Amino acid sequence: MNIAASKTGEWALKGYFAALVVFLYVPLVVLVVFSFDNSTIQTLPYSGFTTKWFHAAFSNTDLTSAVQRSAWIGALCACGATLLGLISALGLTAKRMRLRGLVTALVLLPLVVPYVVLAVGMLILLNSLGLHQALWAVLLGHVAIAVPYSLLIIMPRLQTLDENILDAARDLGAGPVHAFRRVTLPLIVPALFSSALIAFTISFDEFAIASFLVPAGQETFPLFVYSGARTPGLEPEVIAIGALVVVASLVVVTAAELLRVRAERRLTRS
């Protein structure tokens, strides 16, 4: 007997679960289905199967260079945020620390600051310094919003590390850096990988900061999607590349998650 639900209740819950999953995936399926639709307007009846929008999207250099730009910024953001997240996690897991509460609050603050406020703040900062919009400013903003996620992914992993292993390593004569590199680092690689993935995703999808800080003619992918979604002639191309991005991210998220679980299981077992 299930302690939490009767037989009927269980079926009702399962039915509801299935319905919600359908609700969650319907828009994604619609995006994919209409990326192959022959018409420029996404409407029923389906006007025929075509792959022309994918060809059009890939030959649109504005679109492909926007994707490239976002991929570069995302990759740099993944490195920067993971590095900052890692070293601050190492710092915050120190046994003794003054101002721990304050520092934790500071590093987690970007989680609750509305991006639009951060964006206008950075715009004012650039303006006060006499600087202009630039992609490096977008990157700085993206790293700032990704750091807390990196910290929250890496820190629990560090906390579960067996202090005894590190102590043993030190007892065997390893210096702190050596111990870190040979013992700690391999154990937290899955967490670093997750952190990089999340930071990349955050940056690749970020609109608010980019919309204020991107220089003229150097749109990132979300900016292209936004303006493309409002231009009838471009919308099919946006939907085509959007369908690709959505499917790719579903695959990557699932694969990465499964790999991470397997790796962590192996690590905890060994």
Place this chain on the structure above:
Amino acid sequence: MDSIDRRRFLTGAAALGGGVLLGGPAALAKSVPARSLVVDEPRPPLAKEPGTLAILEWPGYEAHGTKAQTYGMLAGKDYTDKFGAKGLKYTYIVNDTQAINKARSGVQFDLIHPCIENLPDYVNSKLIQPWDTSLLPSFKNLNKTLVKKGQIGGKQYMIPWDWGYASVLYRTDKVSPADAKGWELFWNAKYKGKIAIWDGAQSNFEVAGLYLGFPNMDTQTPSQIRQSKDALIKQKPLNKFYWKSEYSDMQPAFKAGDIWITYSWQDAYVNMKNAGLKVAFMEPRQGKLGWMCGFVLGANTKSYYHAHKYVESFINHAAAVQMVNLFYYGNADATIKPSEVKDKALAKKLNIGNPLALQAKDIHLQSWMPQESQVALAWQEVQAA
């Protein structure tokens, strides 16, 4: 000694972090001088210029040969034939107020296509520099009255190109003639949900000023701005939406019958008529709005000579004639002959070809608003209301 080691580790980490954070994007970023020092620097010749042009432009005016130009405009062909379309990067103007504020916020443009009412603001904010008209062979063809309007302090800051009217575009089969006498049609509750005015801060306050009968729509007093604002708040629920782009939201909605009454320029009238709709471009009893726009040159442009070539490819005679026949806008080219315009009746109705058209009695030329920031704030309040 531990501390030395620790410090070394920290330095390494900091250097690595710094390298990733600053070194990486340095490849992406372009070092742009922060302040403009235009005059005394030697300018590199055409061949040494980067040749990319970041252009703040109205949708539909992209150069011929770019992917975005799907309306059939010829202008810009000479440029893209010679230099290719790849270096042309367009950012779009939603409305005049937004355009100038985008430039003011620090986004660097090589070329902007504003209208005359904001020219003093661009100059005052040091966003633009004068043109060298000797580099523009077709400049001599341009209407002297309009050329004059593009000058400030004797310098040619704007190369005039397009001019025209703004009025009420409405469906004659849906709107009763008795209701279509003036700008008050936007306030007619009978047509609730079938109206869409533009998301244009300044224009809407001018329209409200005409509706309320103010003697000067562009120099409203604070209390008049308040009255205009209240009128626009009253008008707001009658709209289906405020349109942001002529081609991507206003014209499709009008064609589909979602809206019957809209703020519009004459090109939409031409397009809707060609689409077979029964439409009229109103002659409001308070008068139409008139506008003229042109090209201004970014203060910090690194593609000075390319920008001149680009503008020449727009103002040359062939491009100007084709533009008139496409949109039935006026063009600053004074050498366009009536025989070159296809629809003679329409040209006559719109007074195209008359160099003094914008000076006509029933035309209110949109001009500089000293109270620009109060109007922008008031428009924000209307939108938030």
Place this chain on the structure above:
Amino acid sequence: MAVASDASIRSQGLLRGALRPGRSWLAAPASIYLLAVLIVPLALIGLYSVNVMTNLVGVPTGFSVVNWQDFLPPGSNPFWDRFVSSIVVTLIVSVAAVVAAYPIAYCLAFVARRRRYTLLLLVLAPFFTSYLLRVVAWKVILANDGVLNSALWQLGLRQHGNGISWLIYSWFSVGLVLFYSWVPFVALPIYVVLENMDQRLLEAALDLGAGRLHVFRRVTLPLSLPGVIAGFVFVLIPTTGEFISPLLVGGPSSYMFGNSIQSFFSDTPDWNYGAVLAVWLIAIVLVLMILFGRFLSADLRAAPAE
């Protein structure tokens, strides 16, 4: 390296004493970074809001609370009304998301058994795809001649060309898209709490003859409240500053407070008034954090560890 090794050989006690406080300094780079990229900009917005700084050329600066006096008295200006209606929508969306996500979490924790991890991933995966693209997908569905309307026409349920007008450019579409985006994420903290709940308590209650519904109401639900509140705040905080989905699927009457901030800085010359709205939003978020922070901090840590 050699230096450190020597040191550790010489005295482990000394090493520990010297190293541990040193290690905490590793938190410094991120702190300095966020001071520069986050705190300084926020401070500048604060200075703008009281007119100590301005972007306007040739306009005198000096401490003044004029803009605050204009904004603050409730009901005195449209931005205040916009703020109130945004908060109402945000609250409705947050409550709806929690209510919809609770059975999902409950199902995962108590019904799904062995496949719970796979099913959790199934629910969460859409959350990790592009937010903007999901909004675009809804635009395709809800548009006037979009998938939903045209399906109704095809089925003969509505006259061709006559779409349901409130499907898009309305509070409905904005609320629906926000709800859709956050439901999967809200399920997570609730699931974590339910999962960690001591099942023996439930068994004991059942053994004492209480019905399942009674047990749920008196034991499970109260015990899961921290997760519920965390989930609620997970939606509430980011949606207070939302401006993208109103731009794509909202209309002039369904713009949110975030849109007002965004358009002040992109459409007007006067950033000082926009700064007032931005500071106000931060203040609201801080209040929410003070009210709910303790639920959040515990669960934020639990969530990614999952």
